[in-house]
């Protein structure tokens with residue numbers, strides 16, 4: 039009969055066994071990595087210098103830059119100092135950063151290898167499904183296989199006359215009529231944020247949000263706007279701090295609770311609107327059937343409802359579309375006018391082109407390509423200030439990127455599974471070797487004269503590959519339209535903010551202090 043083992047001996051044995059298992063797993067993983075790297079000829083990229091213990095110095099630097107509003111400039115300087123592909127870790131969580139066009143082609147075209155898996159937790163609980171955060175078959179369901187979004191955007195395109203009417207209605211009441219005509223200072227960015235949010239509600243979910251809307255509905259919309267502002271800010275923060283967000287309920291319980299409430303408020307708003315819209319759609323269809331006339335194209339919402347009647351899926355897709363369109367377009371417009379106010383020669387040339395319309399409203403054709411200088415202005419603003427400045431993917435397995443490995447950055451670059459891959463469209467668009475020494479200057483002419491053909495992977499303001507922005511067409515039409523209407527209304531512009539440019543690096547990028555401008559009608 040053996041002696042009974044004491045509890046402490048059992049505990050020690052269990053501990054030793056766990057450590058052994060852990061070490062064995064670690065050694066086996068390292069061997070597998072070595073074999074993989076030898077087989078693929080890949081190497082690790084350079085490691086960022088001066089990031090401090092566990093990347094703490096880098097985290098502190100980032101935090102300060104975020105507060106100052108020059109975080110994107112800091113990222114650019116890191117690429118300049120460490121090469122176009124490098125690796126590091128923030129608080130022990132490793133990442134690989136790259137702005138090599140060849141690597142971006144690999145990341146954005148191999149969507150099953152470079153996934154958005156981490157996005158779901160960044161956006162939780164605001165979005166738990168829908169095209170923005172889904173991967174694999176769920177994403178295909180949203181965007182490709184069952185064409186959930188395709189018909190929605192196609193309906194919206196066919197109903198573009200309605201979209202233009204909604205844009206006109208909102209820009210007239212929410213922007214043009216609110217700008218003092220005597221040159222008194224106004225924050226254009228604030229007006230654009232209000233405009234694009236309400237135009238988005240009208241166009242994407244047929245939600246009447248004009249000034250004649252019932253008071254209780256206006257107040258619901260205001261609450262939703264506030265909730266979405268807060269939730270978008272938090273989602274951006276959660277993405278930047280990674281797994282540290284798990285501490286939020288303990289470290290900042292009040293803010294965390296407010297964030298949850300904002301997300302639930304957004305859900306409740308969309309659920310309510312979806313019920314209303316589906317009921318309207320059904321009664322319209324029943325009426326059309328009785329009258330025997332073909333039903334009118336109702337735009338984006340009808341397209342979505344054609345593809346699915348699943349209310350939760352509709353909630354994710356609609357809130358994604360509203361969140362995706364809201365500040366991206368306002369941010370772009372604000373940056374365009376921030377630059378126009380500082381570039382009289384660009385303003386004059388643009389004015390001359392818009393004057394060519396003879397004061398009439400721009401139609402589909404003008405917006406689709408007749409206004410070449412305007413297009414160059416918008417392209418240049420998207421180059422210097424892409425409103426999605428940074429994006430992330432996660433490696434689904436051990437992978438290689440075409441370049442960036444080894445001390446000279448020329449070998450294939452090893453990316454271990456689970457690794458977060460970061461890219462900055464902002465830094466890509468400011469690479470002097472791709473864009474010239476004047477890369478920090480706003481020069482629309484480069485899109486007309488200097489660069490005849492831009493290599494595709496050097497310029498990605500709307501992303502690329504299968505996950506390219508599905509709202510790109512709408513965003514471009516709406517931006518062209520809005521700039522034309524501003525130029526037709528005002529003859530002179532002045533910058534009213536002597537402070538240097540500073541960004542608010544949320545999702546998406548806006549101008550920290552707004553776009554303080556003076557405008558004159560004569």
Ligand code: HEM
Pocket residue numbers: 169170171181358359360362363364366367370424425426429430498499500501502504505506507508509510512513
């Ligand atoms: C100036 C305006 C806009 C810019 C600069 C912009 C930019 C982008 C970029 C860069 C991406 C890809 C992000 C990534 O790959 O991680 C993206 C994705 C997306 N955008 Fe936009 N966007 C704009 C307007 C819009 C509008 C108006 C909508 C909707 C009506 C929209 C809806 C979406 C959606 C749903 C996705 C996710 C697509 C997917 O993952 O399959 N965006 N956008």
